[in-house]
Amino acid sequence: MAENKVILDHIDDAGEQAIEAYQAHGGYKGLEKAMKQMTPAQILDEIKISNLRGRGGAGFPAGIKWSFIKRDAPGPKYLICNADEGEPGTFKDRKIMTSKPHIIIEGMIIAAYCMGLDTGYIYIRGEFFEPYQAMDKAIEEAYSKGFLGKNILGTGFNFDLHTYLGAGAYICGDETALMNSLEGKRGYPRLKPPFPAQFGLYGRPTTVHNVETFAAVAPIIANGGKWYSELGTPKSGGTKLFGISGHVERPGVYELSLGTPWKEFFEDIAGGVRGGKKLKAIIPGGSSTPVLLPHELEGMLLDYESIQSKGSMLGTGAVIVFDETTDMVKVAYRAMKFYAHESCGQCTPCREGCDWYYDILGRIYHGEGRIEDLDTLEDLAKYIGPNTICAFGDAFVTPMLAFIRKFRSEFMDYIEKGKYGLQAVLDAEKKSEEINHA
Amino acid sequence: MAFSFNESSMNEFHKWGKKFPENPEGRRSLVIPALWISQWQNGYISKDVVNYVAEITGTEPLHVWGVTTFYTMFKREKTGKFFLQFCTNITCTLMGADQIFVNTCKKLGIKPGETTSDGKFTAVEVECLGACGSSPTLQVNDKYYTHMTESEVEKLIAEFRGAK
Numbered sequence: 001m002a003e004n005k006v007i008l009d010h011i012d013d014a015g016e017q018a019i020e021a022y023q024a025h026g027g028y029k030g031l032e033k034a035m036k037q038m039t040p041a042q043i044l045d046e047i048k049i050s051n052l053r054g055r056g057g058a059g060f061p062a063g064i065k066w067s068f069i070k071r072d073a074p075g076p077k078y079l080i081c082n083a084d085e086g087e088p089g090t091f092k093d094r095k096i097m098t099s100k101p102h103i104i105i106e107g108m109i110i111a112a113y114c115m116g117l118d119t120g121y122i123y124i125r126g127e128f129f130e131p132y133q134a135m136d137k138a139i140e141e142a143y144s145k146g147f148l149g150k151n152i153l154g155t156g157f158n159f160d161l162h163t164y165l166g167a168g169a170y171i172c173g174d175e176t177a178l179m180n181s182l183e184g185k186r187g188y189p190r191l192k193p194p195f196p197a198q199f200g201l202y203g204r205p206t207t208v209h210n211v212e213t214f215a216a217v218a219p220i221i222a223n224g225g226k227w228y229s230e231l232g233t234p235k236s237g238g239t240k241l242f243g244i245s246g247h248v249e250r251p252g253v254y255e256l257s258l259g260t261p262w263k264e265f266f267e268d269i270a271g272g273v274r275g276g277k278k279l280k281a282i283i284p285g286g287s288s289t290p291v292l293l294p295h296e297l298e299g300m301l302l303d304y305e306s307i308q309s310k311g312s313m314l315g316t317g318a319v320i321v322f323d324e325t326t327d328m329v330k331v332a333y334r335a336m337k338f339y340a341h342e343s344c345g346q347c348t349p350c351r352e353g354c355d356w357y358y359d360i361l362g363r364i365y366h367g368e369g370r371i372e373d374l375d376t377l378e379d380l381a382k383y384i385g386p387n388t389i390c391a392f393g394d395a396f397v398t399p400m401l402a403f404i405r406k407f408r409s410e411f412m413d414y415i416e417k418g419k420y421g422l423q424a425v426l427d428a429e430k431k432s433e434e435i436n437h438a
Numbered sequence: 439m440a441f442s443f444n445e446s447s448m449n450e451f452h453k454w455g456k457k458f459p460e461n462p463e464g465r466r467s468l469v470i471p472a473l474w475i476s477q478w479q480n481g482y483i484s485k486d487v488v489n490y491v492a493e494i495t496g497t498e499p500l501h502v503w504g505v506t507t508f509y510t511m512f513k514r515e516k517t518g519k520f521f522l523q524f525c526t527n528i529t530c531t532l533m534g535a536d537q538i539f540v541n542t543c544k545k546l547g548i549k550p551g552e553t554t555s556d557g558k559f560t561a562v563e564v565e566c567l568g569a570c571g572s573s574p575t576l577q578v579n580d581k582y583y584t585h586m587t588e589s590e591v592e593k594l595i596a597e598f599r600g601a602k
Binding site for chain 2: 076085086087088089090091093094121125126127128129130162164165166167168169170181182183184186187202243244245246251252253283287318320326330331335338341342344
């Protein structure tokens, strides 16, 4: 099995950002078909048949999400593209935005038409200034061609689309925090229910999708839901972008049919572990998904169900590869530093829990761990995840517990050998550095 | 001295104004864009900026300050002309970013977060920049530099030093 390029088709061609190049490769054909030949109900059916699931991490079926919106309800209704890509290990949306922005815009217009939404926002993280400029330029082009604005393609349908620039907050990747941010507030997640479909941006019905989800919409409409669904497995339809990074021979973004065997992706496409070293572990879907050991990867397929059956998650499809020289205590400590920095502070269990986790992992890493520390972390976990407004609590507790359970002996080495153990690790690091530089 | 938008900032602000509903809620949505425009003009968010942004968005200074402190990219003090932001998250650190960061600080003669005495460079550690496939990643002001090594960073710094 090789790559299966639907979204990434022609993405590396020079000039694919421009609307002319995009149209020359069939761009905006899906939109024309949707608006001229199909009813909103037919579009919704195709999306349902396609089995498209949200690509931002949670995997919620898109067709079901769209059906929550009452098309004919009066008053403003909003469509939001979540481009706050920040899950460590994830770098797919940035590629789509900078290299093929029109596929996102086309998908958004089709979605807006299907659900009867009048205004859209693309919420781009503040660090993505270049993608933000690329999207702005593409939106301008789409307006000038009559794909956005009033009376689109002569159908009488109006839709305005704008970019928005975040300012550095991982939590704004949570759709309700994102909407608060878009409303000019601190990015605190909201308690659900009510869900965005009833009470979203400015309290109005709102649909939020990840960049990649929107990017799949136009190809689905152009080629049919059945075609897309059959690219994947019966339960996980279509293709998915996978970003692979870390100790891997060929890091990058790849588009694969869901259900592609892990082994083929990792060994044949991504080239396996860098420098012929042995594999120690991987994180399959961004830093918030539990780490997997080589034996757990046996027979694993890249789809929602198979990865879940191994005790982890497909997440954002962000694979991080660790070779045999990796210090997993250091990885866990660094990942925890991220969560401690990014907890929004709204819920006490998460705000305090993050700091405790970070402190405890820090003292272990610095050779001052206590024998009871790992049990303390296990115990603390019970009080964090279930007691927070959003998923952030679980998002750090679950992967941290996986690190300490699966690499318990490494953590115990740090704790029992203290400074001495640390010195040994530092020496080993120095050695591997020398080898790398040689 | 009181802060206010210059002409180009004001034009930019009006451009943003068209994106949101014409009501108090829509105006409040302009807080973050107004803070960005202020930072592009002023370099950082001062108390005067906060008061000004509150005034033009119809919000309270306390609200604007709350927003400012929530988002990491809003600077509350002046930084160097070249704001070096080293990603040291998981993948970048696997590829050596933590060492590059520490050693670059040493070479610049500053501690993490500090600015060089000539006001040219500030070096900070940041969280995942979303460019893991070409790590280690360094963001200088708005621009990404990928596949960084110590010598690449050194070259960049020399280049920036020569720049006006």
